[in-house]
Amino acid sequence: MKILTAVTFAAIIGGLLLHNAAAQSPPPGVPGPNDVWKIPNHEAMNAGTVTVITAPAGGATSAFGSDMSRVLDDNNVRVLTVLGKGPVHNVTDVLALKAIDMGVVVADVPEFYRLQYKVSDITSQLRYIAKLYNNEIHIVAPTSINSIFDLAGKRIVASTDVGYYAAKVIFNRLNMNATFDYWTDDAAAIQKIVDGQADAYIGSTGKVFGLLRAVKNEDHKLHLVSVPYDRRLQDLYLPTTLSSDDYPNMLAPGERIDTLAASDLLVTFNWPEKTERYHRVANFVNAFFSKFEEFRKPPRHPKWKEASITATIPGWTRFKAAQDWIDNWNAQQANAAKEATLASFKDFMAQQGHPNLSQDELAKLYAQFQDWNRRIRN
Secondary structure, eight states, rough: HHHHHHHHHHHHHHHHHHHHHHHHHHOOOSTTTOOOOOOOOOHHHHEEEEEEEETTTTSSSHHHHHHHHHHHHHSEEEEEEEOOHHHHHHHHHHHOOOOOOEEEEEEHHHHHHHIIOOOOOOGGEEEEEEEEEEEEEEEETTTTTOOOGTTTEEEEEOOIIIHHHHHHHHHHHTTTTEEEEEESHHHHHHHHTTTTTTSSSEEEEOOHHHHHOOOOOTOOOEOOBBBOGGGGTTTTOEEEETTTTTTTHHHHHOEEEEEEEEEEEEEEEEEOOTSHHHHHHHHHHHHHTTGGGGGGSTSOGGGGGBSSSSOTTTTBBBBBHHHHHHHHHHHHHHHHHHHHHHHHHHHHHHHOOOOTHHHHHHHHHHHHHHHHHHHHHH
């Protein structure tokens, strides 16, 4: 019995070792631990490397950049992420910095550039690649403030790249005036409203905003303020909500308030087609779009569920390589659907006693059937 137990134990251990060895085997094309590793060719590395400027660490934007670096890392593409200041500064970084290929910019930032920088159309120099996620508008104020309309004439703290740009656009569209303190960072800005040094804090960031959720509010003097979906905002923003599940420190159990959301976009410079930078970004687009569904799988950031490579963003033009990829994908889907339909039509014709029709004959008969069907419907 002891011999049998020892043999069985040895077999189990051997099986585990084999399983672990198999589990640790590198994927195809990746050198194993016993192989001689080679230093990559520097020209090939540079040809496939792109840079994306995101935002300070801790938010969804930096997490998205990290996810892109991991998922798209192969022999053809390498994504280097740069922690930037945020969407306002990312525009100038994409336009001016030689080392930056792409950046994350919120869809309402161009209107802020028109209002604050007096630049009529900054999007003429930019192209968007895809929508990444929604930035929700967060307004924190004393409970005496019930709606954004109660903030007319008040003092508001809103960091430049975290909320001031959105507040400027929204207040301008609603014909409201307020005094803005926008020179502080987001942590200091939130502390000012906690300390009673301002009437409200405004931030535009993906929920759940960790800094805001960490605010101690045991006396319940502060809460999240409603932003109604006013018709003057509907061409630029989407309606959404914030709930007590998102911010149990700012809303009563089961409470939910209305607010707005703006699209976070991955953008690039409007590179001429025949330039090296255009081809480098186009190479990234092909990899990003081809592996897009991988980003929706756990344990990636939950905000990836809001991402879309086909979403049309008003006021923006899509990067040509991205539009070409989408057009080609749509054509492939249409051809696949057509082939599937013709296969079903072939089965139907065989059942009707016509099993030996050629593909051209099937296509012609099916086209005649579609034409007849359209005339019947009309």
